[in-house]
Amino acid sequence: MVVNVAIYLVVCATPPVLFWLASKAPAVAAALRRRREPGPVGLPIERLAADLRRVHRCLADLAPDAPIVRRRATHQAYDALLVQACAALGLRHWLDELPEGVERDIERLRVEEALRRAGLVVP
Known part of the structure; x- marks a missing residue:
């Protein structure tokens, strides 16, 4: 019985979690790109x-x-x-x-x- 409840929770919780992670992926990728871009060195x-x-x-x-x-x-x-x-x-x-x-x-x-x-x- 406990195994069936655990499987039910995994099946119900996995899709929303995956969609939430997929919606945050572009923002995380943009933050990583911004962090990697070198800033200007020295005076203009x-x-x-x-x-x-x-x-x-x-x-x-x-x-x-x-x-x-x-x-x-x-x-x-x-x-x-x-x-x-x-x-x-x-x-x-x-x-x-x-x-x-x-x-x-x-x-x-x-x-x-x-x-x-x-x-x-x-x-």
């Missing part, structure tokens, strides 16, 4: 471009008698923004590897030109 390229233009203006407006610390800090900030822009656009650079001097200045010019060719407006 528009913000990087605006920051590059702003720091480039600061470099151009530095007075000749500006302290060397301010000059180096501004160059380092500009180089850091160039590195971030290269990472955002997938361009190669060697700004991190080169020491301060003529080689780094040449690499900075090369990176600026590569960014221009990639469509980023750099002064």
Whole structure:
């Protein structure tokens, strides 16, 4: 008798449970897809471009008698923004590897030109 009641409950309860699970499957699949999609990494390229233009203006407006610390800090900030822009656009650079001097200045010019060719407006 108990077996018959258990079979009856399974037969009556299984279809509603299966239909309920099937109705929730699209929502669960959408939640899994949303969780797997990678979010943006780093700053938006528009913000990087605006920051590059702003720091480039600061470099151009530095007075000749500006302290060397301010000059180096501004160059380092500009180089850091160039590195971030290269990472955002997938361009190669060697700004991190080169020491301060003529080689780094040449690499900075090369990176600026590569960014221009990639469509980023750099002064």
